[in-house]
Amino acid sequence: MDLPLPTELISFRNEVRAFLEANLTSELRGAAANATSVFIDPDVSLPWQRVLNQRGWAAPDWPAEFGGPGWNEMQRYVFAAECARAGAPNLAPMGLKMVAPVIMHYGTPEQRAYYLPRILSGEDYWCQGFSEPGAGSDLAALQLRAVRDGDDYILNGSKIWTTHAHFANRMFALVRTSTEGKPQAGISFLLLDMGGAGITVEPIHTLAGDHELNQVFFDDVRVPQANRLGAENDGWSVAKHLLTFERGGKYAPGLIDRLERLRMRNAVDPVLRARVDREAVTLTALQALELKAMRGEGGSTTIYASALKILGTEAAQRIDILACEIDGYIAWVDADGQTPADLAVTVPRYLNARAASIYAGSNEIQRDLVARELLG
Numbered sequence: 001m002d003l004p005l006p007t008e009l010i011s012f013r014n015e016v017r018a019f020l021e022a023n024l025t026s027e028l029r030g031a032a033a034n035a036t037s038v039f040i041d042p043d044v045s046l047p048w049q050r051v052l053n054q055r056g057w058a059a060p061d062w063p064a065e066f067g068g069p070g071w072n073e074m075q076r077y078v079f080a081a082e083c084a085r086a087g088a089p090n091l092a093p094m095g096l097k098m099v100a101p102v103i104m105h106y107g108t109p110e111q112r113a114y115y116l117p118r119i120l121s122g123e124d125y126w127c128q129g130f131s132e133p134g135a136g137s138d139l140a141a142l143q144l145r146a147v148r149d150g151d152d153y154i155l156n157g158s159k160i161w162t163t164h165a166h167f168a169n170r171m172f173a174l175v176r177t178s179t180e181g182k183p184q185a186g187i188s189f190l191l192l193d194m195g196g197a198g199i200t201v202e203p204i205h206t207l208a209g210d211h212e213l214n215q216v217f218f219d220d221v222r223v224p225q226a227n228r229l230g231a232e233n234d235g236w237s238v239a240k241h242l243l244t245f246e247r248g249g250k251y252a253p254g255l256i257d258r259l260e261r262l263r264m265r266n267a268v269d270p271v272l273r274a275r276v277d278r279e280a281v282t283l284t285a286l287q288a289l290e291l292k293a294m295r296g297e298g299g300s301t302t303i304y305a306s307a308l309k310i311l312g313t314e315a316a317q318r319i320d321i322l323a324c325e326i327d328g329y330i331a332w333v334d335a336d337g338q339t340p341a342d343l344a345v346t347v348p349r350y351l352n353a354r355a356a357s358i359y360a361g362s363n364e365i366q367r368d369l370v371a372r373e374l375l376g
């Protein structure tokens with residue numbers, strides 16, 4: 001399904017399409033098609049990131065001064081839609097989309113010069129250390145303690161649900177530097193080296209049977225104060241800025257592509273076919289809303305970030321259920337022996353995506369944020 005585009009964007013779309021056609025290998029496409037999570041392992045995502053980086057397209061959202069392509073919003077949307085259509089692997093968001101914008105905004109010139117090129121090239125692979133066993137939705141309750149000692153902080157405590165911590169060489173973390181006043185007022189934002197002495201990463205295996213989550217333990221870990229982003233005890237402002245990037249988004253292009261692939265499975269059951277059509281309508285509406293958000297029409301960035309997160313993740317979960325039902329139906333009525341291979345991806349993907357309405361701030365919390373902003 002092509003986006004209706006003004007003529008000036010058609011040549012841009014064709015340029016992107018030709019590049020993807022020439023550079024996206026069948027191995028990369030195959031690995032992306034068989035991925036059971038939106039978080040694709042770095043042995044797949046990093047080679048693709050390097051190819052994009054050589055063309056200057058690894059970070060579509062970055063301003064040109066930091067190494068982005070300098071595209072406007074609509075070009076970025078077209079690029080995302082074409083990548084989804086071509087079946088390109090997702091790039092890990094923790095570096096490119098989450099910590100990079102806050103380094104641009106809050107970083108010193110030295111921090112920007114050091115970290116940003118390493119994020120772009122994939123030399124550094126980041127994980128996000130926000131949640132703790134006692135702090136998820138209530139993030140301000142976090143306890144991982146950072147105590148000053150000379151030019152360093154000494155960290156003790158633990159982070160949990162840390163996606164890809166077992167691959168990452170860097171973590172951006174919220175730590176407690178003060179217990180005075182409101183909990184939000186005693187938090188700082190650190191950029192730390194995962195190879196530091198005293199850090200232990202323990203796997204958490206998910207319902208889908210994969211290993212993408214971890215618990216990370218800190219035992220007298222030294223982190224230079226120079227690795228703090230923003231002022232001491234002002235980490236909450238940095239985190240709030242970051243979370244709008246984590247939530248916002250372009251869900252529709254990937255989902256439209258998935259739905260089209262489901263349609264092509266040609267399940268003959270009329271009820272299933274009608275449900276595919278109905279999802280196509282909701283995705284068209286979602287896409288219209290994403291385009292509106294992109295143009296800054298009709299609502300604040302915070303409302304859009306939360307609303308699109310709710311609508312995008314819930315549509316994704318409905319499509320996962322539909323995919324299981326369609327593959328199950330085909331497995332049941334077809335005797336060609338092919339369908340179990342599809343189910344081997346569809347079912348773990350469905351299980352994995354149960355988490356999409358929890359991570360990046362649960363959807364209940366997002367509804368609360370929208371209500372507060374709209375109703376006061």
Ligand SMILES: Cc1cc2nc3c(=O)[nH]c(=O)nc-3n(C[C@H](O)[C@H](O)[C@H](O)COP(=O)(O)OP(=O)(O)OC[C@H]3O[C@@H](n4cnc5c(N)ncnc54)[C@H](O)[C@@H]3O)c2cc1C
Binds near residue numbers: 135138164365
């Ligand atoms: C797959 C996955 C990957 C993740 N990756 C990361 C990561 O890389 N880094 C990281 O820091 N964290 C990560 N997280 C953690 C994630 O941010 C938290 O799970 C999330 O914020 C919810 O916190 P919690 O799990 O402590 O649940 P809780 O906060 O205990 O919530 C439990 C339930 O209660 C509801 N609830 C809680 N408070 C309210 C309220 N005030 N009003 C209404 N309902 C409420 C929630 O919506 C939820 O349904 C990940 C989580 C998952 C599942």
